[in-house]
Amino acid sequence: MRRLLPLLLAALASDAAITSKLPPAARSLVDFERDVEPLFRSRCHGCHGAKTQMSGLRLDDAAAALRGGNSGAVIKPGNSAASRLIHLVAGLEEKVVMPPAGTRLSPLEIGLLRAWIDQGAKWLARKAETADPQRPAHWAFRPIGRPGPPRTRNEAWPRNPIDRFVLARLELEGIDPSPEADKRALIRRVYFDLIGLPPPPHEVDRFLADNRPDAYERVVDGLLASSHYGERWARFWLDLARYADSDGYEKDYVRPHAWRWRHWVIDSFNADKPFDQFTIEQIAGDLLPGATIEQIIGTGFHRNTLTNREGGIDIEQFRNEQVVDRAATVGTVWLGITAGCAQCHDHKYDPLTQKEFYQLFAFFNNADEYNIDAPLAGEMGPYLQNLPEYRRNRDELLKQYKVPDLQPNWELRMKEARANPGKWTDWDHAYDALQKYLDHADRILDTPPEKRSRKWADAMTDHFVINYHRVIGKELWKELKFVELRAKLNELRERYPALSEAPIIVEDPAVRRSTHVHIRGDWRRKGIAVHPGVPAFLHPMMAAGAEPTRLDLARWLVSSGNPLTARVTVNRFWQEFFGRGIVRTSEDFGAQGEKPSHPELLDWLAGQFIDSGSRIKPMHRLMVTSATYRQSSLARPEIDGRDPNNTLLARQARLRLPAELVRDAALQVSELLAPDVGGRSIRPPIPNGVVELSYGGSVKWPVSNGRDRYRRGIYILFQRTVPYPMLMNFDAPDANLPACRRERSNTPLQALNLLNDSVYVEAAQALASRILRDKPGADFGKRAAYLFEVCLSRRPSPREREWVQEYFESRLKAFERNPEQASQLFPVTLEGASNVEAAAWTALSSSILNLDEFITRE
């Protein structure tokens, strides 16, 4: 803005220059009704009339027209040369001319408009036509209907109302549903869908032996109660939240506390926190009366935006980008609308105006980022007990290296550099680094040291120690031995128990920013001021105070009048259980999205969800216990031609597992998996040369030790610029934008990954050991059957058994000929089995881990 405003003013000031470029004003007295209104009606009202107001401008109503649009007034009564309306129709503005389509206005017409404005822009007093009050035309914006389940001819098949909707449609087409999947396939499917792990063989056996009519429901209830349920479903939410463990952009710093929000999501799913509460805590947990720490942690949802710390960037620009991202993300995740489209212009297809986008933006414009102490159970006691000793040691260390002597002067000079940019270039640079690397740098700098919180004081001192060289040069810095000090401070920190911290947002009372429309999405070009508000095409918002808050927004999102949130949410659950949503475009319920395949079912589910207090576990139970869900996924060539995409749900779908579960399954069957739920992120082994490609090779990947190495995929540290390659190979999202549905690609890199990655070789070795250990002395056939049961929850067919044995024997022979190869593939000694035998089992186990069936939920 600062750069453009003078230009704009300069341009306006030179009226004479402009007048020379405009067609002359008509000399006659202009009659609005005769000369002007027809012109507006035929050329302008289409986009600036009762139904639409592009850029917020409305030309069918006197008051509205004189008020102008998002970029301000366009008509200046008495001065047509200074009226933007005239510049626009005369083609004086670069890039835009109005009307944008059709013939341009003639010089005569422009002359008439000019004369009308010069003569005072008098409007005929008439009431503007009111916008069409009829209900919204688009299905998703209408209130949720409450259809009853339809009657079906086949009364035996439906197990719950879902099935009636599905069956009624199938009966209409004359298609029978598929038979129920066999019990092995069914238990495997529901294990993957509810907890994300394959069933252990003894659970499969138990289910097979259980002949009670509710045997399946018992399995489902067990899984819903498992703490792994939270992990499986947290991953679903993490995709939408664009969760990552690093900042993104060039510097891509690790976010050491990001995991604490993920932990909160896992806990929320496990506790069956109702979706409305889950929503409110994430949008505005900080604003809840008497908010608990756990409620505030929910707002960490908004801390998943990217952060740019590249040198020299404009902090305000990237703050704006974060707020844009937050507003657009809420639109996608809760409303299923592509709100981000309205950042630069009114939405092209949906009734969302640019102004309304910035009203959403306004809700988040004064929220500030903080990290708070968020101790897990058992952390507080040891922390408090050790705190005095830690502080004593730290202070002593700092004193020893003269930090208290040097830091005050450095801070003073920092402030001077801030006040005099360009005066001392080395200090300018150091100040830029301070702003980029230290959150709230300015505010800490302006707080007297004795008044700083311990967290802020420590952060400033740590920054000083690490960055002092920027102003004194590396030589002097080395003399001060600050490298050594830094290492000692780190070592000290690690020696004492710490509290977990959580990234959150809170309303900042110190800064009240006003929000404006950003003209063409450019944050520097401020248009009209806007206040927090919700799109007019949706249900109205009840605000408690004068100006609506994030808490009002949160409650509005989950209010029963909202036609979108419940539909969008149940549709996403459905997508997880059936491979595609009832609305296939689960990210877009707007006019450009696809229509629901079963609209009544969608509304019934949404209504059910609302009526049951938006509880998630019962909704999942309802879905997975339906006959529709339990169908076999075998292809049906006889109906493929009629329903190629299985839209009608005449069978279940075969779905390749999501990236994390591909790895989890291998770790589970090989019994390597460390099943600990929640907690920090981990770094499993990564191939050489991957992190080296990060910016300046700055990303470090110290491989986790012990159990951590074998924790589930959801815990793998997600470094945005160097994502873990296995996850990306199997279509994990890149965590830059909300991911509403994952691709399921099928690439040679996936094959190489499963065949050759040391992680899978290790899994194959462990799996081989398990087979040899669990079935000691058993013959090949028994062991092979066990291998199939462990990995695929079934026994091999005779033909499969034959192939497997043939392969196994050929491997045995090959390893007998080359025992050194056997020792390479299976480097440890196992009791009761030779390395040759163990290596052959490893090779066979690895083959099974590579099967399409192993990485597919059928």
Added chain:
Amino acid sequence: MNCIDYIRTETRRDFFRTSLGGVGMMALAHVMAQEGRTADVAAADPLAPREPHFAAKAKSVIFLFQEGGPSQVDLYDPKPALQKWHGKPLPASMTKDLNFVFIKPDAKVLGSERKFVRYGAAGIEFSDYVPHMGSCADDICLVRSMYTEAFNHHPGQALLFSGTTQFGRPTVGAWVTYGLGSESRELPGFVVLSSGRGTSGGSMNWASGFLPSTHQGVVFRSGGEPILYLPDPPGITRESQRARIDLIRKLNSERLQETGDPAIAARMHSYELAFRMQMAAPGLLDFSKETAATLELYGVNKEQTHPYAVNCLLARRMVEAGVRFVMLAHASWDDHQELNKKLKKNCDATDQPAAALIKDLKQRGLLDSTLVIWAGEFGRTPMGQLERVDEDPGRDHHPNCFSVWLAGGGVKGGQVIGKTDELGINVLEDKVHIHDLQATLLHSLGIDHTRLTYRHMGRDFRLTDVGGQIVRKMLA
């Protein structure tokens, strides 16, 4: 079905069902029968070659990405007037519209110490740091009038490769393989090579965004494992790898029969391609069949040029093998300090190999069908940047004008496009935006940039976003 409809349908998994009518067994038969059944290959292979929108010369692209923003006024766009202004700040009227990252508008102008020499029939001027490129003057089209909007590295690279500074969009290499598939049966369609250090954009620079991950750039390393997970695990010989894949194929085919899911046929296909990659990729690194003259031309055996020379030679070998898009990233040219010293180092490392690539492609008759592009994400300021008095100055980021060059692939060589003002602050003639460069790149491959689209989040997206004009002057 036209090309784009075909591509659209084809990228969906549903394709197998719509085009094969559920006869998964046919797909199986194909995989067993191996090569030669084009229709079925397309079914199981999303990278099968496809016809462009219109006939075109270029079949493949080598993108020489110079990360960080090389200084155009010291390499390709001589500005003798800088000497006159050296040490003086520019009047505010000349700097008022500029965006700077580190320097202030009153920073002192830094004259270039480089000598410029005329080369080729057209007498195009090149800096004394890039004499080898000068020797290619008749083959390259030098564009001095590039401009961009982004003036920070990460956003600048995002714009250069994905057409927007927003996140999550596919990059140019992904778009190209999505549009044209790949001619290679043994290698990925989009390969990334790198030298120097890692780039600001990291893997974002070769991401597939919302396109299927099949189109993601595959990083190929010139040392160690050329492709991730390529080497057989310890104790697994090539013979035993083959046996393993055979068993996997048999068991997968059994499952395919059982379930009738054509995705299994696609997976079987991917294992065959993986095995062929294992066989072929290491061979690319084997330069023993290259003549001594070729190795010398690139500078493979000279310490300074070795890494970049290896990558340039690999790029040629990949294009020969049918790879569609090779991106060769060199980092970094982000010379905020010690400009001359650092420029020399980068030029010494890259000038000879890049020129050798053009000459070698030409002598093998491959230059016509290969588009070579050399570009950074932006240029550098005419003013100097001095952070510390005891250091030599550098230059700051400059988005308003910078130089790139193109060669081969139907581009008209021996010419300069565009003119910048006497200090290199702004473009005077023939402005070329990043989107224009992208549109022209796609055009040279026979792709209409407005028609290569992918529907996502309710919108048809394309590489050039809502912009892009083909630069006709570039084309022969």
